[in-house]
Amino acid sequence: MKLGVLALGLALSALAVPVSAHHSWTAEYDAKKPIKVSGTVSKVEWTNPHTHFYVDVTDASGKVTTWNFEMASTPALERGGWSRKTLPVGTQVTVEGFAGRNVVERAIVTAFRGPDGKEFFVPKLGN
Template sequence: MKAKFALFLITLFVASSPTQVFAHHSFAAEFDSNSPIEVEGVVIKVEWTNPHTYFFIEVETEDGDFEEWAMEMGSPNQLVRRGWSRNSLRIGDVVTVTGSRARDGKAKANAQSVVLDTGERLFSGTSQPDFVEDDNSE
């Protein structure tokens, strides 16, 4: 009887937990690989977290206003294997980011490479490959 009650409580807990706990999106569901972006901006925030690392940059628009962009990358473990450290991006750094824009048109992208103001290019460990020219195209 105690086992059935424990199972009931576990089931109830899992069923009532926020769906975000279990949610993980696919690249294709959120980002459009046919909408490549390249933006330059100033790093204003870095979130070194699982399952994705995020950083935020302030980008100057054509009319002189500023817009905040959210950049998603791979997990911290993926980034470390690609040469990143927790301190690779610092608040105030000027960076150029290439990636795929969010499907919903918001100022958000899946960052695939980041060029630091030192000229160093870091790749992000995302689920999609970096933009590469197709040498076999006719």
């Protein structure tokens, strides 16, 4: 009997880890803070669970601010036609999204355009 209870406890605890690992994007980003920036890609992190890319944005006074943008997983991006080579460092981009709740220069991507104005597919993250 004790062995059965122990096995059940282990099985239930193993299920809890994957469930708690996923989070809503609204926990980190604020849908009431839409942003749109244009700048130069300075870094790309093609990783799971979410891909990040960084854009250097220069304001009117010449000050450069680096934004950290989060997108979906690499498999989701690949299904939408992206690859590691889609976004090389130095590319001019325009990005729209929602700013971070705690870090203003961090955002989740909702729209993405390349230097020619072409809009790229942006997979939706879970809500």
